[in-house]
Amino acid sequence: RKEVEQDPGPFNVPEGATVAFNCTYSNSASQSFFWYRQDCRKEPKLLMSVYSSGNEDGRFTAQLNRASQYISLLIRDSKLSDSATYLCVVKNSWGKLQFGAGTQVVVTP
Amino acid sequence: GAGVSQSPSNKVTEKGKDVELRCDPISGHTALYWYRQSLGQGLEFLIYFQGNSAPDKSGLPSDRFSAERTGGSVSTLTIQRTQQEDSAVYLCASSPRGEGGRADTQYFGPGTRLTVL
Numbered sequence: 001r002k003e004v005e006q007d008p009g010p011f012n013v014p015e016g017a018t019v020a021f022n023c024t025y026s027n028s029a030s031q032s033f034f035w036y037r038q039d040c041r042k043e044p045k046l047l048m049s050v051y052s053s054g055n056e057d058g059r060f061t062a063q064l065n066r067a068s069q070y071i072s073l074l075i076r077d078s079k080l081s082d083s084a085t086y087l088c089v090v091k092n093s094w095g096k097l098q099f100g101a102g103t104q105v106v107v108t109p
Numbered sequence: 110g111a112g113v114s115q116s117p118s119n120k121v122t123e124k125g126k127d128v129e130l131r132c133d134p135i136s137g138h139t140a141l142y143w144y145r146q147s148l149g150q151g152l153e154f155l156i157y158f159q160g161n162s163a164p165d166k167s168g169l170p171s172d173r174f175s176a177e178r179t180g181g182s183v184s185t186l187t188i189q190r191t192q193q194e195d196s197a198v199y200l201c202a203s204s205p206r207g208e209g210g211r212a213d214t215q216y217f218g219p220g221t222r223l224t225v226l
Contacts (some may be wrong), residue, residue, distance in 0.1 A: 034214075043200055043217035044152070087151070089215075096165065097215065099144070101151030 003027060004090050006100040013078045013107050020074040021103045023088030032091035033064055033071045037084045038102065044087055047073075078107045111135065113218035115201050121224045122191055130186040130221045134203030142204070142215065143176055143186050145197040152200065158184065191225045198222050 006023045013019040025033075033050035048055065050062040050071050061074040071090075075082055088100035114133045122128050134141050143155040154168035158178040169175070173191075178184040188195055202215040 036215075043219055044215075045217065046214045049214075096154070096157065097142075099152040099154070 002100075003092065003098045004088055004100040006088050006103045008101060009104040010106045011103065013075075013082075013105060015078055015080060015107055015109055017078050018074065018076050019078060019105060020072060021086070021105075022070045022072045023090075023100050023103075024068075024070045025088075025090045025098075026069070027090070027092050028066075028069060030069075030090045030092050033062075034089040034091075034097075035060075035062055035071075035073050036087040036089055036099075038087055039084050044099075047086070075105070078105075080107050080109065083107045113201055113203050113216050115199075115218035115221050117221060118219065119222045119224075121226065123226050124193060125190055127187065127189045128191055128223065130188075130199050130201075130223070132184045132186070132201030132203075132218060134182065134184070134201070135216055136182075138203035138205050138216070139181065140204040141178055141184050142202045143184070144200045144202065146200060146220075147197045155186070155199075188223075191223075193225045196223055196225045 003026050011019050035047040036044040037047045038044040048057045048062055050064050052064055054063040059076045063072045083106050085102040085104045087102045090098050113135055116131045120128055139160045141158040144152040146152050156176045157165040173189045176186045198220040200220045201218045204215045
């Protein structure tokens, strides 16, 4: 089983709609969690950290569920520019960052 | 300020040749990572350098792969006797030292696209 698993998608989302997707992790001792965004043929860039209490950054909301070992990302009022692959990243108990394979989101006009 | 830079941006080589990929991390960042990403795939961890500690080489796929980090800054990833399955984008990332939060943020370079014919 992979340490970090994501639904590869694609999630096809009409412009203006809301989309949400999860990422599961296997190591219950994982310490820190992040969402990165990767545009086609570009390098990944940090989107947001995920805090235990959940956090928002504009139209993006991230949540952590330690009991069920998953994190989620919700995008409200989707824009065409939100089309990208969203990578879940988990810092494991010995400090290594593990990347998921990514969830592709396609926002359509 | 300057971000992570990598060179070359593209490399085409023949099967069996050796290649060297270079990464210049952000100044002052003590952690440096190498990943590779095949088309449509996620990031595959290769190797991790943290300060003067012994590198974590657990992700290197074979002994044809090696990496060095000189003076705690520039890193070189070397692939010997390249094979077609080595074709991928090789990404380097650096991170400031820290225990959590923003200090864990990885800043990626633009990558080197390696094609082995």
